[in-house]
Amino acid sequence: MTVITDKLNASEVIAPDVLVGGTPCQAFSVVVSATEKLLVVVAIALGFMYWLAMGKASNLSKENELLSSQLSASKLLSKVTQSAITIHYQVSLDNIKAKQLEDSEHVKVKTVIKTVLKDNECANTAVPDDVVSELRKYAAEINTRSVATDTGTTNR
DSSP: OHHHHHHHHTTSSOOOSOOOOSSOOHHHHHHHHHHHHHHHHHHHHHHHHHHHHHHHHHHHHHHHHHHHHHHHHHHHHHHHHHHHHHHHHHHHHHHHHHHHHHHHHHHHHHHHHHHHHTTOOOTTSOOOHHHHHHHHHHHHHHHHHHHHTOOSSOOO
16 A cells, blocks of 8 residues: 555656545455355365275275186186096097907907807817917906006996
């Protein structure tokens, strides 16, 4: 306020016809007050939205950790199952090969028996020693294979 008087005396400014002075009018105070209130409300709303977002982010993080652990468990179970299927498949193939070998040897033994008994006219005669020897070898081989490839099932 004192600056205006000094400028008037120095003729730096022209004196107005009417000069009104004092504190700001009530309307200006209400506008500032309403603006401040609005800013406070907006700040509180933004803070609340931030708090909600952080809470949701925390929940999403926990859900992500849970789902990640479930996925890891599922992958492990899948690997174990795949290994079990592979082992079962290999055992099945081994059994098929053993059965095929047994069948081919069975045919060979029949051929040996037929060859040995070919010239034999009477079926009631004693079994020749060659046949007995071949049958015993065949039985021993079967017993050896069944012990070596026993999978817990009964012999065929």
